[in-house]
Amino acid sequence: MTSQTDTQGSVTTVYKVSGMTCGHCEGAVSGEISQLAGVSSVQAVASSGEVTVVSAAPLDEEAVRAAVDEAGFELTGKA
Secondary structure: OOOOOEEEOOEEEEEEEOOOOHHHHHHHHHHHHHOOOEEEEEEEOOOOOOOEEEEOOOOOOHHHHHHHHHOEEEEEEEE
């Protein structure tokens, strides 16, 4: 159930987030996660509920959960 890929000094992880319904939701989630240390890009897609995060190293899932919670949504796990 984990979608995580290591490529040349970066890690791509896909998370499932519930409650996103629009572009504003995507922006809120992306904005909070992008503030985490080591994150280089975040792509949130409301229609699928998936958030793809590229980071320098694997992220602490609790830190990601806290960021998603701060945006007003719920991290339901990894895709």
